[in-house]
Amino acid sequence: MRRRRRLTGMASGLVAVAVATVGLVEAGPASADGTAATDPPAAAAGTQDIVVIDPASPGRTFDGLGAVSASASSRLLYDYPEPERSQILDYLFKPGYGAGLQLLKVEIGADTNSTSGAEPSHERTRGDVDCDRGYAWWLMKEARKRNPDIVLSGLQWGAPGWFEGGFWSQDNIDYLINWLDCAEQQGLEIDYMGGWNESGYDEDWFVAFERALAEHHPDVRLAAADDEPHRGWRVADDLAANPEFGAAVDVANLHSPCGHRTLYQVCQSTQTARDLGKPLWIGELSAMAHDAGAEPLARVANRMYIDADITAMMAWTPISAWYSNITLADTGLMVAEWPWSGFYDVGDSIWAYAHTTQFAQPGWRYLDSGSRRLSSGATVVSLLSPDGGDVSAVVETLDATGPGSITFDLSEAPAGELQVWSTDFGSDDPADRFRHVGTVVPQGGQATIDVEPGHVYSVTTTDGQAKGDARPSADVTGQLAIPFREDFEGIEHGQLARYFSDLAGGFEAAPCLAGRSGTCYQQQITEAPISWGLVGELPLSTLVGDPRWWGDYTVRADVMLTEPGYVEVGGRVSGQSWGSQASGYHLRVGTDGWALHSRDHAGRRDVVLASGEEAIGVGEWHEVALSMHGDELGVHVDGVRLGQVRDTTQRTGNVALSVSAWQQAQFDDVAVTPTARAPRFVPKDEITVTATSEHGFDRGWTREVENLVDDRPETMWSSSFNPPVGLPQSVTLDLGRTQPIQALTYQPRLDGNTNGMITSYEVYVSRDGETYELVADGTWSADSSTKVAAWDRTTARYVRLVAPDDENACAETTAAGNELGVVSATGPELETTPPAPDRADLPPDAPAAFDHLVPQDAMTATASSVHSPPNVPCKAIDGKRTTFWHSAPAVTGPLPASVTLDLGAGHDIGGLAYLPRQDGNLNGTVTSYRVEVSADGQTFTEVAAGSWQDTPAQKYATWSPTTARYVRLTATAGHFNVASAAELHVGHVP
Missing domain, CATH: 2.60.120.260 (Galactose-binding domain-like)
Known part of the structure; x- marks a missing residue:
């Protein structure tokens, strides 16, 4: 950054207007030549604070603000048309334009779902390295093209299944060295590498990885451990206790030390972490919605250092560029889900970042004298350039209790006028975002500005800041047109097809097999990857199309199996989330016959609507089609209708292609054609x-x-x-x-x-x-x-x-x-959706202890802790699998937690059936338990204890029948250190 030249003449007059508008207080009224008079105006009524900008003050080095592109979060950006794609990239990475990201972490793909999709691996089988696969290389090159100084990092969520010894193995170290070799081939220098996202760490592995880096890529540094937030800064304790581990790791980081998807009002670290002598970073923090995360992110940008000596932060994600019906959609600094039209939305989070990144670069130093919480509830951080020639201060008043003024004591700081930029997050006017509002000329070594609540201000001696003004030519209403067809011709082998986004597995263009010429789309993964534990492994599938499609269409594809199994074509996919299959209708065709499924990802229902014995063989091409017209669903193979049913469970959504687990199969000539006019909606x-x-x-x-x-x-x-x-x-x-x-x-x-x-x-x-x-x-x-x-x-x-x-x-x-x-009423006539049952009956294979159940409507439920309404205890006995009780958050109410059932009367009981929550989220799944019973509700006797798998499947505990009125389930361990229950049933002997 360069020192800004003093404004003179006409410019100073314009500044004076801006100053008056936002209440800046100069050391004296501006004169025509931009100098200040000797008598400053009185500061506005309210809280007054003095912030000392002392270059001699101690302070840690600022390492930057950035973002994490992972979990297929940038997938659809790659398919955007120009000029919109470049406009988006400019908003993210171009200095002096938008967010100006200073760090970028990317996922090292493994073809496994890592939240909102799967990213391709560079080495799917041992030794078969493909350095051109995926879009992470492209994103890093585009980032570095705009900002040559951007810091690049790599991190794994999963890993290929061919590793011997699991994730923490030499195979993985070799795999990562190969990834870094690929980066070099792509002309990229990677700055940092990590371990396993939110999955713990192995100290010896980090030591061995550092030795490999020293031999093959000595300039790459290590960050550890990208731990889950509820684990706290345990890595700091281990870095301090283990000299080898401490010497191997250059940066200690943690996810969400300021909270997870909260207002981010307080950030935390430990004294041990601060005493390590290493930078402390936020390895990942949720960006939240592009129009809701700005204020929390602005708080973090200041408070991470003030509260916790943290010097860098990366938010997941830079861009929400995955389908809107997939997990956590609209989590990013921007949103870009419409590559067919080019529409995107910038969002306030871009300007929350800009207030720091456009005023200080990595390598600047925090000044502790000018970095603190103020008496009004506002915060300020002050930073000094490496050469000592420039200073910047960022003030956020998002929790301020009222207006006030801040006087900057610059008597020991670089002289010169200060430029002031402001964002009013309480305003509905986009012009009030990242606005240059005036110039302050220090007088007597002091400069004062008036501040209002709900704002962020940047005060600086530098120039070069600007607010990007590009806009897309389309609006949000533009849908992907039907008919839609993809024949995969012209796609380079090994690359992704336009608009196809993998949920799990690895789909890519490949030479057609079985006597077919040209290019087809092939699922490549033949061995289960080491999956990211928070999601688990999903069926191999890829999604394409507009989630807003009205479902009167036929989806067809030519398919070929390379071994016994099945393929699926699906339509009306309304959504997919957290460890669940894509919803909608799915036509399964394979070597064992065919079946038409109706699935919902929220309730986890999978109902077979129709099936038949007609099968397809291995190494044969067949045309498969699922037609949907109102409530009429048709199954067609090779032009022959095999079945037709009526169902209106699914109405809208896009298209999915799926393959049975861990086998290759090919698709070609995928087409979506209308079967009727879509309804005409009021705009x-x-x-x-x-x-x-x-x-x-x-x-x-x-x-x-x-x-x-x-x-x-x-x-x-x-x-x-x-x-x-x-x-x-x-x-x-x-x-x-x-x-x-x-x-x-x-x-x-x-x-x-x-x-x-x-x-x-x-x-x-x-x-x-x-x-x-x-x-x-x-x-x-x-x-x-x-x-x-x-x-x-x-x-x-x-x-x-x-x-x-x-x-x-x-x-x-x-x-x-x-x-x-x-x-x-001017369009096609519609019929109402018929009601569907929502009862949580036990499966037919339940143990004999549950042949007779205590009626749930005779019970009442209490719990030792509750997260918040509506997840109250009675939800565990309301007969609905879609509701659940949830214990208090792990931070405030860690396990154990219990729920107690009053059966209303004494019964001879011999079993408790436990159904975990069924909404696609494993948080709260009880993995270790004990069951106690009581006749009086005061004295309880343990009758069963053990562990259950961390899955959403129905679970049981049984014991020798005993007479009791009260049953208590205590969770001693659970997913994410909390407990939940969708349904509890008690079996009794009549």
């Missing part, structure tokens, strides 16, 4: 929406009612649950004018969580907004598929969806949804 940009309540910020997303009509399936509205307001709740749509309408569509949440899904509904319409008429009511199943409430065509301007109250004491207390649509 969402003509609709305004209100609700009886909304929640706002929740775990990194906004839950505002406008999300219901933003044409983005992943954004969500929720009624207020903190404080809880209960049901009924309603949403009212104003269509802008009276018009003929016939149906309402409801897209439930797609994050794998069923809380708030509207299961009982009423729909009312009105012409005047005063008098409403009931036109539809009923029940919907608690799953992710799009629901329809239809009625006789009528004319109205207002449509109201009501989630009514339920007399059941354990009913849902919130209502939520992702998208609402109103279907015009």
